[in-house]
Amino acid sequence: MRHHKKNKKYAQDTKSSSEKTPVRAKKHLGQHFLKDENIAKKIADTLTLKGYTNVIEIGPGTGVLTKYILMKDVQVVAMDLDEESIVYLNHSFALEHPKVVKNNVNFRVIEADFLKYDLSTLFTNEEFAITGNFPYNISSQIVFKTLENRDRIPEFTGMFQKEVAKRICEKEGSKTYGILSVLVQAFYDAEYLFTVHPEVFDPPPKVQSGVLRLIRKKEYSLPCDEKLFFAVVKTAFGQRRKTLRNSLKAFQLDEETKTLNVFSQRPEQLSVDEFIALTTHIQKVRS
The missing domain is CATH 3.40.50.150 (Vaccinia Virus protein VP39)
Known part of the structure; x- marks a missing residue:
């Protein structure tokens, strides 16, 4: 009623x-x-x-x-x-x-x-x-x-x-x-x-x-390669149940990089700032 x-x-x-x-x-x-x-x-x-x-x-x-x-x-x-x-x-x-x-x-x-x-x-x-x-x-x-x-x-x-x-x-x-x-x-x-x-x-x-x-945001340019950032985010969530160590294999990262703690996490655990930091690191090791 x-x-x-x-x-x-x-x-x-x-x-x-x-x-x-x-x-x-x-x-x-x-x-x-x-x-x-x-x-x-x-x-x-x-x-x-x-x-x-x-x-x-x-x-x-x-x-x-x-x-x-x-x-x-x-x-x-x-x-x-x-x-x-x-x-x-x-x-x-x-x-x-x-x-x-x-x-x-x-x-x-x-x-x-x-x-x-x-x-x-x-x-x-x-x-x-x-x-x-x-x-x-x-x-x-x-x-x-x-x-x-x-x-x-x-x-x-x-x-x-x-x-x-x-x-x-x-x-x-x-x-x-x-x-x-x-x-x-x-x-x-x-x-x-x-x-x-x-x-x-x-x-x-x-x-x-x-x-x-x-x-x-006041600062709306990223401190990393923006195309790479988009690619990292999309690839990570493309296999969201996997850890980043497995979902980001396509980026052909060296073994030392893959031992970082962030790679044991799943994408939904990372903040936006952590995705930016991850992209910055990937950019450095690939250059």
């Missing part, structure tokens, strides 16, 4: 946008449109706006989140692959929200695949943040592209499948700590912010969602 009351209260407290969305969610694009206005505002407010005034929103869909980003003093590029969404954002969205869609200088809609788009063509080389309700099937790839362009991306916020968001923010010693955790945290401070339940989406996903924030 108590559980029923809780659900009823949740339904009353949830302020939703129109039930009949102007754009149809497409399964092949992994679309689950956010319909809760309170959650949309909460995600927009995850942007600190410290040191930048430009934002890329990935997968704006029906513009529920877009509206709240545009209420801030920023320039916004909304990028989507869905032609139906692009048409809506370019026409009906502006008519429905004239107070927040000021002019084309502040708001630009691009029909494109973020993973293939040349980000150097945006914002005349100024820095920008990334946010969005990301399609879960490409969310990890979005993170990897962010890392590749970290010199221009001081902040990244957004919604993932909950387990992926948790994994990105996880620390060493956990079974879910992995490649994404180490590579992201080498360059960004990662924070899991809050959980979002399936009921606030149309259609509801079969999993819970999670919102995180990444803030770029």
Whole structure:
């Protein structure tokens, strides 16, 4: 009975946008449109706006989140692959929200695949943040592209499948700590912010969602060969049940190096700093 009351209260407290969305969610694009206005505002407010005034929103869909980003003093590029969404954002969205869609200088809609788009063509080389309700099937790839362009991306916020968001923010010693955790945290401070339940989406996903924030570190260049660092991390976690002595055999290390204590550990036991130190050592013995 108590559980029923809780659900009823949740339904009353949830302020939703129109039930009949102007754009149809497409399964092949992994679309689950956010319909809760309170959650949309909460995600927009995850942007600190410290040191930048430009934002890329990935997968704006029906513009529920877009509206709240545009209420801030920023320039916004909304990028989507869905032609139906692009048409809506370019026409009906502006008519429905004239107070927040000021002019084309502040708001630009691009029909494109973020993973293939040349980000150097945006914002005349100024820095920008990334946010969005990301399609879960490409969310990890979005993170990897962010890392590749970290010199221009001081902040990244957004919604993932909950387990992926948790994994990105996880620390060493956990079974879910992995490649994404180490590579992201080498360059960004990662924070899991809050959980979002399936009921606030149309259609509801079969999993819970999670919102995180990444803030770029002041020192985001590594004191080691970065390509080697990526290779060491990916190789180590590729055989995560093995000790590093076995999983890193491909690097053809000398016997003396392999006697170091770190090589008796499994990858999830190493902190980000220890992975950096390990890479630095491997780099030295190979040079």
